[in-house]
Amino acid sequence: MSAQAEVLQQAFTLGFTYTRTTGLVVGRFLTALRDRKIVGIKGSDGKVIVPPMEYDPVTAEALSEFVDLPDTGVVKTWAWVKHPRGKHHLDKPFAWAQIQIDGSDIPMIHMVDAGDESKMSTGMKVKVRWAEETKGFITDIACFEPA
Amino acid sequence: MRDIAIVSFVQSDCVRDAGARNEVELIMPVVRKVLDNVGLESAQNVDFTCSGSCDYLQGAAFAFVLGVDALGAVPPIKESHVEMDAAWALYEAVLKIQSGQAESALLYGFGKSSPGELPIVLSQQLDPYYLAPLWLDTVSSAALQARAMLDSGEITEREMAEVVARSRKNAKSNPHAQLKGDVSADELLNEPTYLSPLRKHDCCPVSDGACAMVIATVEQAKKWGKPYAVLKGIDHRIESAHFGARDLTKSPSTEAAAKAAGVANGPIDIAEIYAPFSHQEIILKKALGLGDDTVINPSGGVLAGNLMMASGLSRIGEVAMRIINGECKRGVAHATSGHALQQNLVAVLEGA
Missing domain, CATH: 3.40.47.10 (Thiolase/Chalcone synthase)
Structure with missing residues (x-):
């Protein structure tokens, strides 16, 4: 008499069950965010790019010269979101903005929690509002707020 | 070739x-x-x-x-x-x-x-570390571009409204258009902003x-x-994935593609431009080097109806059919891809 056949079973997780390294440039920026610091990188023309790029956008030269920067900056252009979408990180009206971090030349995009559209203007000064817990993600910057 | x-x-x-x-x-x-x-x-x-x-x-x-x-x-x-x-x-x-x-x-x-x-689905076209996790949607990135244009004095809100009014008017003769009709720039400017500085009509449907x-x-x-x-010429160019490294008020990739495709080698009767947002038509008209004697978007363009992944080919098809039907002799068609006109393709068409 043969025993009843054993049914083979194994738990299965649908998803990417691996981790990736973000590399020497992106990784350095994200790791600095975890420590509540912002770093930029010098482009071929010496201009400071934030967030840092691995290769120069014009010359394609590999970049490596990092620059420590403050967590304050200036709004270069902005757009007011009256009706935040479900995926957006802020659940009340906010601004998207290109923010030139002080000491840098190439602006970065992030959110500004200004409360009201009338508080927004091109050229206004802003500073980082850090997330309560930082993890090495771009969202470690919860948003910027008027400085 | x-x-x-x-x-x-x-x-x-x-x-x-x-x-x-x-x-x-x-x-x-x-x-x-x-x-x-x-x-x-x-x-x-x-x-x-x-x-x-x-x-x-x-x-x-x-x-x-x-x-x-x-x-x-x-x-x-x-x-x-x-x-x-x-x-x-x-x-x-x-x-x-x-x-x-x-x-x-x-x-x-x-x-x-x-x-x-x-707009949220398309946010995932962006780089996966700096922008996609923020869910920067396509309407928001276009609004950032529009504000940069307005701040620089290159365009006015009235010019944006005039682009929309012309699109809706031209679309009246396009049986496939989704949005069409007679509406004045004044009426459009009375509408509230949607994602400031954009009004709803500044965005393609x-x-x-x-x-x-x-x-x-x-x-x-x-x-x-x-x-x-x-098809006399076709070329496409792309700009940096880093928004800050681009001058959003211009389209150098369109300029380069237009030069390589030979847009300036003769007069352009009509142009079909893939501008999902009203201010982008103004950027692109300039980048393509088109004058006021060129009829822009006789079909109404994509402000009258935007088929994702098909509208670019449709721009080329629209120009081709108008040449075949004898409406014009030489035309230019443009297609775009990505946020805020990141990548652009230009085609030049002539009669047989």
């Missing part, structure tokens, strides 16, 4: 929601009609087939493969796909013909955008639909005995 003939082009209506019709059911009618126009039985009768679509719209990897069901691909055909607007499928087919591997090609593009939240085209060498087109327009 061998001259290439655009022989046939068909586009579906732009509809807000195609309902229960799936992608294959959107593609089949335009493919059937575009082949019938040339007198071809099926995709077996061309040397190469290429499509443009976005798997993210369907929400599944390799979703584009389902589109092949619309072709009758048994026995097997030579087929390819670009995860881009079908204007870039045309570009691939042009390379195929130029390199002597094909004499004719069928192209199609399709997009059923209605099931998802399109979300549409479902498809388009298809048949191209061939001029020799093959003559054998078919069908009228055709000639």
Whole structure:
């Protein structure tokens, strides 16, 4: 008499069950965010790019010269979101903005929690509002707020 | 470079929601009609087939493969796909013909955008570490660009409204358009902002639909005995993925593509420009070097109906059909891809 056949079973997780390294440039920026610091990188023309790029956008030269920067900056252009979408990180009206971090030349995009559209203007000064817990993600910057 | 003939082009209506019709059911009618126009039985009768679509719209990897069901691909055909607007499928087919591997090609593009939240779906086109996690949507990035334009004094809100008014007016003669009618710039400027500085009408609508085209060498087109327009030049260029490294108020990639495609080699009667947002038409008109004697977007353009992954090929098809119908002699068509005009393709078409 043969025993009843054993049914083979194994738990299965649908998803990417691996981790990736973000590399020497992106990784350095994200790791600095975890420590509540912002770093930029010098482009071929010496201009400071934030967030840092691995290769120069014009010359394609590999970049490596990092620059420590403050967590304050200036709004270069902005757009007011009256009706935040479900995926957006802020659940009340906010601004998207290109923010030139002080000491840098190439602006970065992030959110500004200004409360009201009338508080927004091109050229206004802003500073980082850090997330309560930082993890090495771009969202470690919860948003910027008027400085 | 061998001259290439655009022989046939068909586009579906732009509809807000195609309902229960799936992608294959959107593609089949335009493919059937575009082949019938040339007198071809099926995709077996061309040397190469290429499509443009976005798997993210369907929400599944390799979703584009389902589109092949619309072709009758048994026995097997030579087929390819670009995860881009079908204007870039045309570009691939042009390379195929130029390199002597094909004499004719069928192209199609399709997009059923209605099931998802399109601007959020397209946020995932952005770089995966700095921008995609923020869910920067396509309307927001265009609004940042519009503000930069307004701040620089290059445009006014009235000029943006005038682009929309003209689009709606021109679309009245386009049976496939979704938004059409007579509306004045004053009326439009009275509307509230939607995503400031953009008003709702500054943004293209979300549409479902498809388009298809048949191209061939001029020799093959003559054998078919069908009228055709000639593709004299085509080129595409891309700008940095880092928004801050770009001057959003200009389109250097369009300028470079226009130069390489030979836009300035003769007068341009009409231009079909893929500008999903009103201010972008103004940027692109300048980048293409077009003057006031060129008729811009006689179809109404994509502000009147925007088929994701098909609208770019449709711009080229619109110009081709107007040349074939004798409405004009020389035209330029433009397609764009990505956020805030990141990548641009320019094609120059002439009569046979």
